[in-house]
Every structure is written in C-alpha cells, then in structure tokens.
Amino acid sequence: ELKVEQNPLFLSMQEGKNYTIYCNYSTTSDRLYWYRQDPGKSLESLFVLLSNGAVKQEGRLMASLDTKARLSTLHITAAVHDLSATYFCAVRLEGTYKYIFGTGTRLKVLA
Amino acid sequence: DSGVTQTPKHLITATGQRVTLRCSPRSGDLSVYWYQQSLDQGLQFLIQYYNGEERAKGNILERFSAQQFPDLHSELNLSSLELGDSALYFCASSPGSGWNTEAFFGQGTRLTVV
Numbered sequence: 001e002l003k004v005e006q007n008p009l010f011l012s013m014q015e016g017k018n019y020t021i022y023c024n025y026s027t028t029s030d031r032l033y034w035y036r037q038d039p040g041k042s043l044e045s046l047f048v049l050l051s052n053g054a055v056k057q058e059g060r061l062m063a064s065l066d067t068k069a070r071l072s073t074l075h076i077t078a079a080v081h082d083l084s085a086t087y088f089c090a091v092r093l094e095g096t097y098k099y100i101f102g103t104g105t106r107l108k109v110l111a
Numbered sequence: 112d113s114g115v116t117q118t119p120k121h122l123i124t125a126t127g128q129r130v131t132l133r134c135s136p137r138s139g140d141l142s143v144y145w146y147q148q149s150l151d152q153g154l155q156f157l158i159q160y161y162n163g164e165e166r167a168k169g170n171i172l173e174r175f176s177a178q179q180f181p182d183l184h185s186e187l188n189l190s191s192l193e194l195g196d197s198a199l200y201f202c203a204s205s206p207g208s209g210w211n212t213e214a215f216f217g218q219g220t221r222l223t224v225v
C-alpha cells in the first residue's frame with residue numbers, strides 16, 4: 001500500500017522567512033504532483049515532477065523530486081501572506097492509475 | 112476556473128438516503144477521478160474512469176458506485192448514507208488515462224448527512 005506523508009502538518013511562519021515542506025512516499029513512483037488548496041476551495045495544480053532530479057520553480061515556490069530517496073520538497077522563499085493555504089503532494093502508484101494524496105501541510109504566513 | 116463542473120455545490124440529506132453527484136470533465140478530457148475529502152481521512156481516492164471504463168479503484172465503499180457516460184460526464188452514487196459520509200467530494204479530469212501533465216479539479220460537492 002502506498003503511503004504518502006508530509007511534514008510538517010502545520011506551519012506558521014513569518015513573512016520574509018524561508019521554509020521547506022517535505023513529502024515522503026513509501027513505494028516506488030516516478031511522478032509527483034504538488035497542489036494548493038485554499039479553505040473551502042478546489043485544488044490548484046502547482047508543479048508536476050516527472051523524473052528523478054526534476055526541479056521546478058514558480059515565483060517563491062520551488063519543488064524538487066528525488067525518486068531514489070522517495071522524497072519531494074517544496075521550498076518557500078521569502079514567504080508572503082498570499083501563500084497561506086494547504087499544500088498537498090500526490091504520488092502515482094506505479095503501474096496503476098491511482099494517485100494518492102499526502103496528508104497536507106497547512107501553511108499560515110504571518111504578517 | 113478549471114473547466115471541470117460539479118453539481119450540486121451543496122447537498123444536505125438524511126441518513127439512509129441516496130444521492131447522485133455529477134461531474135462534467137474539461138472539454139476533451141477522457142478520464143474522470145473521484146476523491147473524498149474529510150477532516151479525519153484527508154483526500155481519499157475513490158475511483159477512476161477512462162472513456163467509459165473503470166480503470167482504477169481506491170477506497171470506495173460498496174454503498175458507493177460510479178459510472179461514466181458516453182458523453183464523458185460521470186456520476187457518483189452514494190446510498191444508505193451515514194453521518195460519516197459527510198465530506199467534500201471532488202471530481203478531477205485529465206486528457207489521457209493518467210496525469211501526464213496534471214489533473215484538473217472541480218469545485219467540489221459538499222455533502223452533509225444529518
């Protein structure tokens with residue numbers, strides 16, 4: 001069974017600070033996705049990482065994938081209040097069409 | 112707007128009842144995925160259809176069923192509802208049978224069972 005764990009579950013940080021969210025998964029997978037969800041809203045795609053060593057950046061967010069370590073990171077640079085949301089990673093169970101979401105990290109950026 | 116349409120947005124019903132949630136995928140997308148989001152279980156994968164056929168099954172209860180129609184819209188049927196079925200149900204769509212790019216999520220249907 002594929003388990004996808006994120007840490008931390010909750011993160012409160014000051015504006016302007018840097019931090020990293022971690023996504024660990026338990027079995028082999030070659031694809032990883034990061035989504036953002038605002039309270040009561042839908043999920044918005046942030047990054048798609050399709051190979052080992054993939055790194056993608058958009059604004060203050062940067063995501064990377066290490067398939068050997070079964071680890072992805074979402075790095076936040078110089079956080080701003082607008083980044084407050086819940087961030088999910090999702091992993092494809094290899095050989096299937098099942099996409100399993102992590103536990104989510106609720107981020108609150110304090111002014 | 113992701114292009115994925117879910118109806119209704121909100122649904123309140125009593126225990127023991129049956130409801131149907133509807134999803135229209137983005138134009139041209141052949142795959143539909145259903146997820147259940149609750150506070151205690153997080154985002155749980157329920158089921159996936161590709162071009163009318165079931166392709167993957169997750170933690171979907173026997174009381175729940177789904178189908179995808181020839182026009183590619185999908186319905187999730189929930190029966191013998193229990194209080195614990197109260198959740199936000201999301202539908203997502205993708206062009207192919209998998210997420211080669213990403214899947215696009217609808218706004219969700221919030222189901223409250225009383």
